[in-house]
Amino acid sequence: MDFNGRTFWKHPTGKGLKVKVPVAGESLPQGPQNAPHNPIALNQYHVSPSFPIVPPSTLECLRTKIRSFLGGQGPRSSPLSASKMGKTPSSSYSTSALLPPSTKMSSGVSFQTQGRHWRIGRTWYDFSTFDHPGGSEILYLARDRFSDSTYAFESHHMDQEKARKIIKKYAVGEELQKELERLNPTPAPKLTKPGDFYYDLRLRVLVMFREKSSKAGNSRGKKVNVGPTPLCLNLFYASFLVWVFAVYNTLYVNPSVVSAVFQGVAGAVLGAFGHNWIHQPKYKFYALLSLDTIGFSSTGWYREHILQHHMYTNTPLDNHFRGTDPFLITDPTVPRNFFQKYVTPILNPVILTFGLWGNYGFHLGEVLKGNEPVSIGKLFLPTLVYLFYSTSGVYGLGLFWLNTATTSIYYFTMALMNHNSENTLNVKTRNEAKDWGEAQISSCADWSIQGKFLPSIIYLWLNYHCVHHLFPLTDFSHHRDIQGILMETCRDHGVEYVAGEFWTIYKEMVESFSSPRSLFMEINCYNGS
Template sequence: MAPQADDILQSSLPGLWKYPTYKKQPVKYAEIWMECKKIDDNTDGLWRVHDGFYDFTEWVYKHPGGSDWLSITKGSDITEAFEVHHVTKTAEYLLKQFFVRPATEPRNSPYTFMDDGFYHTLKRKAQPILAQLPPGPSAQSKLCSDLLLAAFLLLSTVANATYNFKLGVLAGFILNFLVVSAHNFFHMKDNFRMYYFDLSFLTSREWRISHALSHHLYTNSLLDLELTFFEPLLQWVPYRTKSLCVRYGSWLYSFALYFIFFYISIVSRLYLTVQGKLKPSLRKEDLIPFIPLFVMYAYSGATFINTFIMWCWIVLIASFFFSLNGFNAAHHHPENFHDGDAPRADCDWGICQVDAVKDRTEVNNSKFLVLVTFGDHCLHHLFPTIDHWHLHHLYPVFYETCKEFGITYKSGTVLDLLKGQFLQLAKNEPNRNPPGK
């Protein structure tokens, strides 16, 4: 049974005044999430930051991070994105020249960014450390991603030439690593490596919305599109109306969804394109997923039919490993906050991020695994534009700030997180005590 708006509290988070409009849509996808957020934010076609309206029209194509971030979000409240994507004070100084008028209504967001709060304190402590690091993606991350791309194309071609499905499994596993490493790059300013992500049938542009602007900024709240994307089949929110089939049957059929996740993405886009709901409907990046098919066919000597079958097999395997990794990376554990649970009185954005994350100890011990398995997840949420290879430098000030504010940073094993996601799927009673109690 699918949860309805009147089955649950509008949101357990104070400050999220409206039940998100996108959740009422029969098909949930990145563009509709953004369009519905604009309706809920009601900014008269401007950009809202905290309690002011701004006009960045002349700045869109001058924006150092690329035009997408501003062109996509025009007409919405970008407070969280502005705070989180700009670690230094430079953007704050520039902001004043674009001011139009003050806002008269409260933000439809539960989060705060007080100057003496957790997140601003952590940012101030992190600034001198980040100033000593090279800007942008690290040489190590770029090299790893490029080598993964070469290995994927080589293994795929050899698997196709020999029609060896075991090699195809290995190629799919490498594609999964490549796609996750590319996620590191689409959080940053425009760069060609972010398009490695598109080799999967997922698209970097859509994930800049569903992942960077939705999941990262409103983690485990009703505004998190990734939390609700698979509803009613997978229900991470502790709805009291969950049926036994959904609570426990999902332990089995979730694995089937993992295998076809990439295919769901391409089929959904084709359906939405035919319906005229994607604008623009076709982009040059839509050709990227077909590059491996062309390479495999051109250099293996195999027939096109065999090549197509092997390509589909490799994508199927990559989809499984990517989904298994992604859905068990950090967020879905009964110890983590999910909308519906009792919230803290302090809704500092950074604290809410820590409450929604549980890191994996084995992964965080390797910079390579951090890059290819969504590692150092809590720090990545707090500083998403910082290259994964550099995140470990921030642990000392992160631990110090957690201690200063009495915040508990949670970690567990890979097995603990894997078991935790099934326990969260079965959970239909919210946590009655706020995090830390």
């Protein structure tokens, strides 16, 4: 796109809304084609703000590189933090503290970043001196890689009353608020309020956890436990040992097709645990043991899965939205060619055999380009490839490929079912969602919702996916407890909730690959704006 102005964005099909990019210093006319409500154009297609972009200083670039090498962790305090200025964040500001928004890539999608401050519910905050209980890394990733922090704040703090009281004192002053709004014209969702679907659902679930805590002999006023149950932890330890045994068995004891397939199944179960652990800071090392060992990246998932896929599910800002292009098309708004309509949907199991390698290769490319930090986890997969080749030659490589193919088919089939059923691709329903929680209900598919924790292992615990998206910090061993509250709240608020049968949803997924369900429609990326 030409950032000197006079450039327009068009729908990939050649149809759709056009958005004019203003020249520096030029105001944006508020006509029907230029109203700044189009989140797709404003974010994915780099709409330039009406002021010249000032590149960061050499020192700032160096700081960014250092933070990237350390895994994206930001500084504990900024050079212009309130403590060093001798003032509270809201009292005053220096113009040098402002950082014009820049564009950052996150797994193939571009976002206009928030500068030196955080935007939550249309209010700007300075958390540079805040000791975040969940760690500083996730705090700075939310600011430095994405355009808004509202959804991340709402979905990761069940006790909103307490969380909002804490952050209130970090709000910047009125003058700085206005200047930051001018510098950041991207869509800004509002915080939910009492009476909204997601606000009420969150409160009901919090009450449930407090009651469970009280029955366990703890004070109702203390922090509730949403972490793994003892059964969940013990099952993880057993699953990891089974995977280690499976690798050893295929390498040195019985290098056969059956052994390789068994290793692949064990790897898929381990990956399911990694999907669970990546959301819980306390178990981040477990995520590395579960994801990096089988070829995924826990560092990549920590950003793209938590702050991108979960926040912008089934929109162009979701890194999964075009993850299988050009073979399996999941965008419901674009037409399919002959090959995509009649051939690849039927061959989806064959295509998915390459899923793990595609995931590894894409992330490795981002690391080499400097977009992602280097991690020791990137060495695990090539090490296993070397071991299989050194023990059994080309035959060993074939066995290892069969193992990764099994893991890929098993895991990615379940994951694609979660977001490609008929209900999840109804763009009209999603656009009408009044808040982020309602949008998640419209973007996730559930099945076997009465299943207990242990039997749900066959679905890799992805069958309670709406609950998982709405409460990402909550361990999947609690999902069944929340399911009834979710359905009751949907009924009370008139929110349509659809749960299906496994094979019905699988069939709908294959059909969605073949046929667009919301052709030429525009997707609202920021529900509640």
